[in-house]
Amino acid sequence: MRDKRFFQLSQGEWALVGVTMIWGTTFLIIRNALDVTGPLFFVGLRFGSAALALLAISLPILRGLTLHELFAGFLIGLSLLGGYALQSYGLVTISASKSAFITAFYVPAVPVLQWLFMRHRPSAMAWLGVGCALVGLILLAGPDGVSLGFGAGEMLTLLGAVACALEILFIGYFAGSVNVRRVTVVQVTVTSILSFSLMPIVGEPVPGFSWLLVCSACGLGVATALIQLVMNWAQKTISPTRATLIYAGEPVWAAIFGRMAGERLPLLSLVGGALVVAGVLISSARPRRGKKEKAAS
Incomplete structure (x- = not known):
């Protein structure tokens, strides 16, 4: 059997790296759009646009829907809405840095849930990568992010x-x-x-008409359609962790894109970003194993 290199x-x-880059570019667009609309209307319009874009290329195959x-689509769509809506409403009472810090805990949550419910134990290198990425995300949140209380905003963001x-x-x-x-x-429609x-x-x-809202939601709708398609395709062969x-x-x-748009990037954020990248690389390192050992990451 041929060994993979580190x-x-x-x-x-x-493909998932590309998807993550697209996510990064959408941050500034979403932040500007939320100045003229509420989070639920924006999410609804964004995913509705994604549904229309996908329907245009998927009508013939929908006849075989089971x-x-x-x-599956309902569960994924429900969790999608939960992630977007709960984080948005949490931001009403807590800062963006605190929100980023709490949200980062989905990183260790995934391998734990994968182990509990899918009976698939992540490898030692995967756990090391998770730990490295979590520390990096905490540094990205900054010192303000880790000074938490225990209010409604924190609980909503944790959920x-x-x-x-x-x-x-x-x-x-x-x-x-x-x-x-x-x-x-199904998932984007739900x-x-x-x-x-x-x-x-x-x-x-319902907000008033705004070209900023329409263009942002429709543009992100097309991006969302691509992102969700790639995620569903790629995770056929890639573990959740x-x-x-x-x-x-x-x-x-x-x-990175915020810095290109003129935002300042503190030194801790640079270190945190490097640790997140290091976590991905560490988790992909696969030392030689015996024939009976299976890849677990």
Whole structure:
């Protein structure tokens, strides 16, 4: 059997790196759009645009949609909404740095949940990479982020981090047994419908017309369609833990693009970003093993 070299990334892993870069570029767009709309309306419009974009290329294959795929898409869509909505509402009462710090705990949550529910124990190198990435994300959050209380904002954000972990886990669990495009259509449609449905319950008003909102939501909708398709495809062959470490690079790319847009990048953030990248590389290192050992990351 041919041994893989250290730090070698597969085609699917490189695809996830590309997805994470796209996430990083969307941060500034989302932040500007939320000046003119509430979070639920924006999420609903963004994922609704993604659903329309996917429907345009997926109508012929939707005839084969199964109950299993509907169930998978519903669970993934529900966790998607939970991650976006809970984090947004947490930001009402806590700072962005605190939100980033708490949300970072989805990184160790994924391998723990993978071990508990999928009976797949991550390797020692994967755990080392998780630890390295978590420290990096904490440094990216900065000193203000780690000075936490125990209020409603913190609890909502923590639940949002759990929802993010569940999304990655659900994608990994169902990836090998569903049609990627059909499930992606279902999950983005569910996210959009549920988001709009929750607006009257939480009292979020419909915003006035804004070209900034329309262009941002539609542009991000197309990007979201691509991101969700790639995630569902790539996680057919990549474990949830490994995918999580790659996704953890999102704030690194956000910081890089933010710096290009004129934001200052503190030294601790640079160190944190380097640790996140190191975590991905460490987890991909596979020392020689005996014939009976299996890859667990």
